[in-house]
Amino acid sequence: MDVLSPQIPRTQAPVPARVPARERIAGLWRLLRPQQWVKSLFVVPIGVLGVTEWSLGTAAGVGWALALFVVASSAVYVVNDILDREADRAHPVKRSRPIASGRVSIRAAALLAAGLLLVAAALLAARTVQDAWPAGTYLVINAAYTLGLKRVAVVDIAVVASGFALRYVQGAIAAEGEVSVLLALTIFAACLMFAAGKRRHEIGVAGSAHRPALAGYSIPFLDQLIGLAVVTTLLAYALHVQAAFSPGVPGTLLLVSVPLVVAILVRYLQLILVRQQGGDPSKDIAADRVTIFLGGLTGVLLVLGTVLP
The missing domain is CATH 1.10.357.140 (UbiA prenyltransferase)
Incomplete structure (x- = not known):
């Protein structure tokens, strides 16, 4: 990881005569x-x-x-x-x-x-x-x-x-x-995936000149990093579910949430690698009905699997 500082073209800031x-x-x-x-x-x-x-x-x-x-x-x-x-x-x-x-x-x-x-x-x-x-x-x-x-x-x-x-x-x-350390790791890895997807999109749209750190990335490197983040997210969440598992309905609900998390991760990979999205993860997810459905269902299962006796 290198500190890279390419020259960024400086442009004159627009100065409106009067801003209402x-x-x-x-x-x-x-x-x-x-x-x-x-x-x-x-x-x-x-x-x-x-x-x-x-x-x-x-x-x-x-x-x-x-x-x-x-x-x-x-x-x-x-x-x-x-x-x-x-x-x-x-x-x-x-x-x-x-x-x-x-x-x-x-x-x-x-x-x-x-x-x-x-x-x-x-x-x-x-x-x-x-x-x-x-x-x-x-x-x-x-x-x-x-x-x-x-x-x-x-x-x-x-x-x-x-x-x-x-x-x-x-x-x-x-x-x-x-x-839960495992849940914290799940969140960290998932957000690392989103952030890497955003950097991938930025390179494709505007090159690396506008953000110095982008000179330290390449599309193949980011693809590998996204893959690593996806695997880490899945493993950490699966281990979290295993640690929280108990026989009965709550445990079953938690187990069912695992394949849904897999589906969410696969869907996001499709959005950034096939549809070339990822520039604004929040906006992309909010606009994707499949992700909203899977995420909402996963959240319900996670809550019920945690709070039910």
Whole structure:
């Protein structure tokens, strides 16, 4: 893994004569990436699967973890958009982002990021270090990502994937449930697959100039990495099911979820390798009815197999 820094063509930022207040507000809202909040809404609540005794504290804990990761992830997005504005202008899609397009000033974006970080700090301060270390770790590694790790091939997508595993762990701790290392590994490996698929799509669409780390990748290498992530996801999930298995209906439901996970992984491979998708995993999955059906059914089986006596 090498730190690679090819020269990125610099283009003059568009400077609109006047940006209407409504457009500025809409641009600030876009900087928060609200469409990405669904990631936390799906991953953080997985932590309740390890809860044995339910209470109001369980719901409050999950709500706190959700709010914290929504705010923290938005702050990370804003800071990255500020620092990546020149590279974004060289990308056919990202150049329309609020800062890169000139619709939101750097000063306004910086104030927004500072406000989000203050809110995140307040939420972190509401819990002890033992209860909030996953979210704190998320902020630390993303700061390192912003300052340089995003330029290191493989490390960049590993950081992205670890953020989702940390979401799950934080949800489990906040809900006072048991953390499954195998389930955390499943989430990490699956998200590594998504991130590698995104890098594959980026190389195919815009080459490697707009993102320094892309120079450390190639399509064949990413295909191998995606295959490794798929196998790891399946093995980790199967081992998680084995560890949680018990005779009866719950155990049977968990076992049935395993081939469904296989089907989900195969479907995603089809989307990125055959249909050449993967540029926005969240959008691609949300638009694919097969994946939604399989994922929803798997989630129901996993919940029932965990909570039923």
